Amino acid sequence: MTGTTIGNASDPATGDVADHGPVVDIAGVTVRYDDVLALHDVSLTVGSSRVCGLIGMNGSGKSTLFKTMMGLIRPQAGTVRLFGSDPAHGRRRGEVAYVPQAENVDWSFPLRVRDVVMMGRYGTMSMLRRSRGVDRAAVDDALEQVDLTGLASRQIGELSGGQRKRVFVARAIAQDARLLLLDEPFSGVDARSVETICQLLRSRAAAGCAVLIATHDFDVLPEIADEAVLLHKRVLLHSTPQTVLRPENLALAFMPAETERSDGA
């Protein structure tokens, strides 16, 4: 089952995963780090108002796909279009927000919660990077939405796992991006934070955003996602969360030895 898409608008059994106007349009993308093949011939479209889960084992290429979508990695083959434009263009215009894995953040850095959320406004600030009333109001609003108003002056290293995730979700909300990419937003997160993050992401999707979530949390996925992608360097399956989570489908990505191809893809 290579690059197979299961489920489309004409397939009521598996649900509608098409026809929502592409925000993300990835075609035939291949990424290598020297001799390591990270992505092979990946094609994927995601429409506005959709929440799409990205599932795959460690090393399957999820973060690489996000970095490619952010325009931080240039693929050796294939194209990435976000809102019909080059991904670096979308990033510069603040259209794309990225919530990183917690491990990739230096939590000892002397930043307060408010400072991190304000970073979401940098794209809209003046050349002097002076925050205006509208920026401060956007930050206040985002902090309130993630229930962190009372911790706004706290150093980020003093937060719990769930609070840390909520800070970065608040940064994405303050940015007012139309495409949200979240890398493991539920790992190491308490139930209350999971609920807060899910509600916020659903409301962003209802407002027209496209949301992509790399996650290992199979319980939360059907609650939040409209569609899901099974990734193992290539797209094995793109369908409803329920279909992707069937054991026989998960086995394709989590026991890939039997499906591995001779070219390493």
Ligand SMILES: Nc1ncnc2c1ncn2[C@@H]1O[C@H](COP(=O)(O)OP(=O)(O)OP(=O)(O)O)[C@@H](O)[C@H]1O
């Ligand atoms: N900077 C890099 N240099 C060399 N190889 C890399 C680099 N970044 C990632 N890789 C390799 O590329 C492959 C895909 O990695 P990637 O981090 O995209 O996967 P992932 O699905 O996000 O994994 P995880 O769930 O562990 O974050 C892996 O084999 C990884 O070791």
